[in-house]
Amino acid sequence: MTASPHSDPEPVVRFDNVGMRYGRGPEILRDLSFDLPRGSFQFLTGPSGAGKTSLLKLIYLAAKPSRGLISCFGRDVATLPRDELPDLRRRIGVVFQEFRLLNHLSVFDNVALPLRVTGKKRSDYAEDVAELLAWVGLGDKMSALPPTLSGGEQQRVAIARAVVGQPEILIADEPTGNVDPEMGMRLLRLFAELNKLGTTIVIATHDLQLVRMVDAPVMTLANGHLHIRPPRSQRQREADLRNSLDPEPDMPSPADTDSGEDPMDAVARAMEMPEDDETDGEDRDE
Amino acid sequence: MSDDLPRPPSGGAGALLPPDAGRDRPLFVVAAILVFLACIAALGARGAWNQAQNWTTELESSLTIQIRPVDDRDPDADARRAAEIAQALPGVRTATPRTRDDALALLTPWLGEGNLPDDLPLPLMVEVELEPRAARDGRVAISDLQARLDAEGMAASVDDHSRWARAVRRAAGTAQTLGLSLLALLTGAAAAVIAFAARASLAARTDVIDALHLCGAEDRFIAGLFQRRFFMLGVKSGLVGALFAACVSIGVSLGQSPADIAFFLPQWAANPFELILLGAAPLLAGLTSALSARLAVASDLRGRW
Incomplete structure (x- = not known):
């Protein structure tokens, strides 16, 4: 269940020393190595401009790395022929930060898009799409055009479109950016449900409140480098294990000192977010 | 999910391309x-x-035999004789000798009536109408006709209009x-x-x-x-x-x-x-x-x- 350097024999996505730059600019992602194990759930966070969206683009095959190896469903992305891309993309669902709905299509047609491009007939998917739209609370807006919807409604259309094809990975870029905290919670529960059904989930956010609600690993981008913090429960287990092995309670644990500082704290400070409601303070010693 | 599932919107799926694309x-x-x-x-x-097809068909479906006036011969008799010879040939439908009066009638529009001396030598024509496509199919032996007319001692020449037909065909x-x-x-x-x-x-x-x-x-x-x-x-x-x-x-x-x-x-x-x-x-x-x-x-x- 963790995003970690090469622990899973067959991850859905594997990054190996990946670097990325746009044109001749500086490298915005450096030496990224991690696996997204099948069925895992992780957050991706970091300050604005840290390269979260670029990293997501690499995962959903909208960009190629400048160096390093990315394998997606076991396929090396660098040597992938162009005509095999669509098949891989159909296994990936993406919720874009800016939704990217097609404004000339109805809500129904927008959500049906991933099914339509595979050549399916309308009669084959109409019921499923209608059911999904009802489930996200848009059953009465199926014929509406996206520009007439509120931000939160558009967000739900984007999410419905991302999941309608039953993708193996769901990538969401700031999925709660446009909704109130209550709706954010509902969407998070939706993602957790999908994860229980076996979907690998990556949620990019800088909403640390959201991150704290799920016991999941957190990938943090800062200065182009990626730090991975294991989920709370794992850190607790490791801490308990260390405490049982080491009878002296005043010695700082290796987990607290080996990386110097938890990157999450650096990020939180960078974004000037209050840490006062933090409940899992077991690895914080400042 | 409840029993009253929402119905998908009726009608066909919307066009995936924006309505304005390619419709300027x-x-x-x-x-x-x-x-x-x-x-x-x-x-x-x-x-x-x-x-061009019409014109060349018209041109090729007829021949003209021109009888030049020569001192010691009767052109009218030569014209009639030439018509008989032509008529006998295969592929020829009709051969009509034109008399001196016909030749004069042809000149009238240019020279006016009665302005020509009676003793002015005029060439006479024999109009030969061919069966359709006979000339192009080679059923009418033009050289044969010319040879027979020469054998009769006439000053006659056969014009099959091919020069004109070629020009018209080239233009077309x-x-x-x-x-x-x-x-x-x-x-x-x-x-x-x-x-x-x-x-x-x-x-x-x-x-x-x-x-x-x-x-x-x-x-x-x-x-x-x-x-x-x-x-x-x-x-x-x-x-x-x-x-x-x-x-x-x-x-x-x-x-x-x-x-x-x-x-x-x-x-x-x-x-x-x-x-x-x-x-x-x-x-x-x-x-x-x-x-x-x-x-x-x-x-x-x-x-x-």
């Missing part, structure tokens, strides 16, 4: 004009060919080549304009293309969308262009232009060729447009990732 009015007008010009060129080439061939070249050029221009427009509308709606790609659309799926959109554009502009071409063609025929001008103008003859050409024009325009758009879009998409 100027593009439609340009395409219609190109189809119009192409139809006019094709009808003109066909008209010239028809005209030139007009036809010109028409077909114009047709090819206009088709090329139409294809280029459509390719340009397809690329432009692809570039204008990158958002749609990206969304389709990220949903897993294959290049040929996207190219197919443009192909269908531009096929319809081609068919519609083809209909308008062909209709205008038919109107112009009918107008020219009704206008009774002088024959020499009409040679290069499309004349309406409601024969199968014209009807098939004008009927096929929208379809051909649609196919040209669709193919051109598909190739342009496919080559553009290959450049992406």
Whole structure:
């Protein structure tokens, strides 16, 4: 269940020393190595401009790395022929930060898009799409055009479109950016449900409140480098294990000192977010 | 989920391409004009060919024997004798000797009546009408006729009009080549304009293309969308262009232009060729447009990732 350097024999996505730059600019992602194990759930966070969206683009095959190896469903992305891309993309669902709905299509047609491009007939998917739209609370807006919807409604259309094809990975870029905290919670529960059904989930956010609600690993981008913090429960287990092995309670644990500082704290400070409601303070010693 | 599931909206799925893509009015007008010009060129080439065909058939279906006046012979008798000889030949329908009076009648419009001295030597003609296509099929031996007339000692020469027929055929061939070249050029221009427009509308709606790609659309799926959109554009502009071409063609025929001008103008003859050409024009325009758009879009998409 963790995003970690090469622990899973067959991850859905594997990054190996990946670097990325746009044109001749500086490298915005450096030496990224991690696996997204099948069925895992992780957050991706970091300050604005840290390269979260670029990293997501690499995962959903909208960009190629400048160096390093990315394998997606076991396929090396660098040597992938162009005509095999669509098949891989159909296994990936993406919720874009800016939704990217097609404004000339109805809500129904927008959500049906991933099914339509595979050549399916309308009669084959109409019921499923209608059911999904009802489930996200848009059953009465199926014929509406996206520009007439509120931000939160558009967000739900984007999410419905991302999941309608039953993708193996769901990538969401700031999925709660446009909704109130209550709706954010509902969407998070939706993602957790999908994860229980076996979907690998990556949620990019800088909403640390959201991150704290799920016991999941957190990938943090800062200065182009990626730090991975294991989920709370794992850190607790490791801490308990260390405490049982080491009878002296005043010695700082290796987990607290080996990386110097938890990157999450650096990020939180960078974004000037209050840490006062933090409940899992077991690895914080400042 | 409750029992009262929401019903999917009725009606067909919305067009994936934005409604305005590939539907600019100027593009439609340009395409219609190109189809119009192409139809006019094709009808003109066909008209010239028809005209030439009529003229050469007329020319080749007759011979003229000219009896030159020679001092010691009676031209009228020679003309009658030449007609008899010609009449006996295979492939000849009629041979009519023209008398001196006929020759004078032919000159009257230029010289006026009674202005010629009676003793002025005039060449006489024998008009020989052939069976259809006899000369071209080689059933009439012109050299044989000439030899027999020579054997009779007449100062006669046989003119089979082939020099004129050749000239007319050459002119018709030139007009036809010109028409077909114009047709090819206009088709090329139409294809280029459509390719340009397809690329432009692809570039204008990158958002749609990206969304389709990220949903897993294959290049040929996207190219197919443009192909269908531009096929319809081609068919519609083809209909308008062909209709205008038919109107112009009918107008020219009704206008009774002088024959020499009409040679290069499309004349309406409601024969199968014209009807098939004008009927096929929208379809051909649609196919040209669709193919051109598909190739342009496919080559553009290959450049992406």
